[in-house]
Amino acid sequence: MRAAVVVFPGTWSDGDCIWALKQVGIESRRVWHRDTDIQPDELVVLPGGFSYGDYLRTGAIARFSPVMQSVRAHAEAGGLVIGICNGFQILCEAGLLPGVLMRNASLQFRCQDVYCVPVNTTSPFTRALDATRGYLMPVSHGEGRYYADEATLAMLEDTDRVAFRYGTREGGVTAEANPNGSLNNIAGILNERGNVLGMMPHPERACEPLLGNEDGNAIWLSLLDAVGVRA
Numbered sequence: 168m169r170a171a172v173v174v175f176p177g178t179w180s181d182g183d184c185i186w187a188l189k190q191v192g193i194e195s196r197r198v199w200h201r202d203t204d205i206q207p208d209e210l211v212v213l214p215g216g217f218s219y220g221d222y223l224r225t226g227a228i229a230r231f232s233p234v235m236q237s238v239r240a241h242a243e244a245g246g247l248v249i250g251i252c253n254g255f256q257i258l259c260e261a262g263l264l265p266g267v268l269m270r271n272a273s274l275q276f277r278c279q280d281v282y283c284v285p286v287n288t289t290s291p292f293t294r295a296l297d298a299t300r301g302y303l304m305p306v307s308h309g310e311g312r313y314y315a316d317e318a319t320l321a322m323l324e325d326t327d328r329v330a331f332r333y334g335t336r337e338g339g340v341t342a343e344a345n346p347n348g349s350l351n352n353i354a355g356i357l358n359e360r361g362n363v364l365g366m367m368p369h370p371e372r373a374c375e376p377l378l379g380n381e382d383g384n385a386i387w388l389s390l391l392d393a394v395g396v397r398a
Contacts, residue, residue, distance in 0.1 A: 168394055170195040170210040173238070173254075175229045180215035180251065180371065187371035188212075191387045200232040210247045210390060211238055213254025215307070215369060225268060225310045226256035235261055247291060247390065248363045252308055255355070255365035264356055264365045265323070266315035268308075272348025276309040280379075281346055283354050283368050284334035287327050290361040291393035292386050299338045302382040304368035306346055311367040313349040313356070323356055330364055331355035 170188050172181045172195050185195040195212070198204065205211060218229035229235070235257075242248050242263055250258040258264045271277055282301025285293050296302070315323070323329050331354040334340040345352050347367070355366030370383030 168193050168210060168391055169206070169208065170212055171198045171205055172196070172212045172214060173198050173200060173234055175200045175216070175218035175232060177218045177220055178214055178216035178253070180369070183369075183371045184212050184214045184251070187374035187383065188387060190374050191384055191391065193387060193391070198234060200229070200234045203233050203237040205234075205237040205241045205246070207241070207244065207246060210249065211241055213238070213248070213250040213257055214371070215252035215254060218253055218257065224260065225253060226260040229257045230261040239263060242358065242363050245360065245362055249292065250365040251369055251371065252311070252367055255367055256310065258363065258365045263363055264358055265319050266313055266356070268310050268367070269312045269314050270310050271308070271312050271346075277311065277346045278307045279305065279346060281306050281354070281368055282334050282336050282344060283331040283366070284338050284340055286329045286332055287357060287361075289327070290330065290357050290364065291390055292364045293330055293389055295389035295392045296385055301334045301336045301338055302385055303336070303380050304370055304373045304383050306368050308347070308367055311347040311349070313353040313367075315350065320350060324351070326359070328357045328359070329353055329355075330357050331366055331368070
């Protein structure tokens with residue numbers, strides 16, 4: 168399995184993603200936002216950062232970068248795409264995922280560990296995860312509060328498109344576990360086909376013991392399992 172890690176002006180988590188992917192045997196390359204070369208067999212990663220300085224709205228300018236036309240075509244063809252933090256914001260702005268990421272309810276930047284409880288365990292990103300426990304990963308954002316209208320929320324819930332909720336180590340979901348006020352404790356969602364995931368927590372920052380834990384690797388290992396490759 169190979170990965171294309173997209174870099175926008177202001178992206179800063181590309182190196183972290185490449186390092187984390189390497190830990191499970193996935194080779195990666197950087198793709199500058201003006202390039203459009205995405206290969207059909209590649210996992211596309213939109214990393215965290217502050218694309219275009221987060222001017223206007225987070226991800227609002229990045230959605231117009233030339234590479235996003237290729238990312239959209241890749242997703243529509245069934246290719247795998249994951250957007251992390253700012254990448255999640257970009258996917259929502261580009262219309263590849265519904266809803267929007269708004270200012271945290273506290274109006275404060277949040278940088279802390281959270282537990283991500285898998286809700287959907289059938290997607291390529293989550294099929295190898297245990298829905299009875301939380302996976303420890305950091306969040307680092309000022310605009311991470313997931314919001315959608317009632318009809319969209321109902322659709323996401325009814326069609327099993329909520330990938331993760333903020334919760335506890337034991338797999339519970341509580342208001343106290345929600346770091347930003349996201350509706351329904353949503354930490355990540357999927358597109359209709361399940362091949363596009365957007366999430367606010369950073370799995371790439373939980374990839375080896377030196378960083379505190381390796382829980383984030385579960386997502387990459389799930390992808391390898393989905394395509395029939397074992398790390």
